[in-house]
Amino acid sequence: VGNGTTMVGLYLGFLEAYKEGYASRIPRFIAASTLHANQVVESWLQGRLTPVVVLPERVRETPVNEPLVAYRSLNAEEALRALYETKGRAYAFGDEELIEASLLLRAVEGISSLPASSSALLALREFVREEDPEGPLVAVVTGKWLRRR
Template identity: 60%
Template sequence: MEDDSSSKYLVSKLLGLHTPFYRLRTLNKLFSLDSSLIYVKYEGINPTGTHKDRAARAHVARAIQLGRDTITVGTCGNYGAAISYFARLAGVRAVIFVPRSYENSRVDEIKRNGARVVFVDGTYEEAVMLSSRAAKANEWYDANPGNSTDQVSFEAYSSIAWEIIRDLGDAPFAVGVPVGNGTTLVGIYEGFRRAYREGLATRVPRLIAGTTSLGNQIAVSWSKGSTTPIPLSPSYVRETPINEPLVSYVSFNAEEALRAIYDTNGRVYAFSDEEMLEMSLMLKAVERIPVLPASVASLLALKSFIKEEEVDGSLVAVITGRWRKIKQ
C-alpha cells in the first residue's frame, strides 16, 4: 500500500495522539518472564477510551474532505462511541447501527454525542452490512471495515507503529495485537513495514494476534493453516459481554490480517473470557493500568508466544482500551 496525498494528510491529522508506553516490571516477575522486556502500548488514554479514536478521527476528517455531512458505522460499541464523539466535534451528523442484543454497546454515550442510533435485530456483522447499505443509498460517508475506506483506518492505526518505534528506538521483536476484524493489526503492520522500508527501523516485528476462543474467523483460518479466510456460520460464534470486541464470524479485514501474520511469521492465540478478565484485573492491580478485558488478549498472546519460541528482543502488547464496568 503506497502513500498518497490523502494518506499523508490523515497521518498528519493524527500527530499529537501519542499514547503512553510502559515497561511491565512486577507482572514480569509474577510470570517468571524476567528475561523478556515486555512493554505495553496503552490506548485507553484516548478521549473515548480506546484505539478506535484514531480511526474515527481520520474518517471524520476524510468525510469533511469529501463534502459529506453524514457518517455511519455498525458497531458493538467502542467504534460507534468514537465516531459519534469526533463527528460531534466536527459538526458532522452520525448514524450508528447497533445490534439490539449487545450488552455493552455504549448507546447512551453515543446518543449524548448527538448521533442517531439505529437498532438492528441481528449480529454485529449484519449491523455493518445495513450501515454500509444505508451509506450507499443516502450518499453518507461509510466508515465501516471491509470497504473502499479501509485505507483510512489502516493509515490511522499505522501511527501506533510509528509511536512504538519512537518510544523504543527501533521496532521490537514481536507485537501483540487484539484481533476482531483485523483492521488494527493490518494498520500496525503497514506502519512497521513502511518504517523498515524507509530505514527508520531495523526489522518488521512478528505480529502475534490475540482473540476470543468463542469464535473468530482469523483465528479459525490460521489454526487450519489457511492463508485466506475460511467462511464461518453465525452459529459458530458465541457473543458475551466480555468478548464482543473480538468475536466475529466475518472478520472484515481477515484477508489482509492473515497476510500480515504470515508475512511476519506471526501467530494467533485464542482465549476464554475467564482468562481475559483475570489478566485485566491483574494488570490493573499489579501495574495500575486499567484495561478493557478484551484488550489484554494481546498480552496473553505474548505470554503464550514466549512459552513456545525463543525471543530475541523486546515485546510490545498493544492494549486497545481502558477499563469500563461490564455487565455480567
C-alpha cells in the first residue's frame, strides 16, 4: 500500500457488492508496505484508528521502496477503516525482502513485478503463517518491470 487508494477502491467495491447482494461477505484486507515510511501501515502497527504522523526526516526512500513511501497517505483514514472493519492486517518489509519476493514471483509464476509490488506476496506469506486461513487468497500485484529498448 502506498497512498491506500487502490485498497480503498477495492474495499468500497466489495462493500457495495455485499450491500447489493452480489457478495456473501467482504474479504479481509491486508496492507503491505515498506518499513517506517508509510502512514497507513505505521498507524495500524501502532494500533491507531486514525493516521499517525510519520516524520519525513525519518523516512529512508530508496529506488526499491519509493512506490510504497507515503508519510502522508492520500487515503490513510479510509484505508485504516478498511483494515479495521475487515479484521485485516498490515505488514512492513525491507528492501532486501522486497527484491527477493520480486525475483521469486518471476521465477515461480513468470510475473515480472516491481519489488515494491511484490510486498503483497510477502504479506500473504506472513498472514498465512499467523492465521492459517481457509479459502482462496488473492495478492494484488500492480507494478511491473518495464523493458527498456
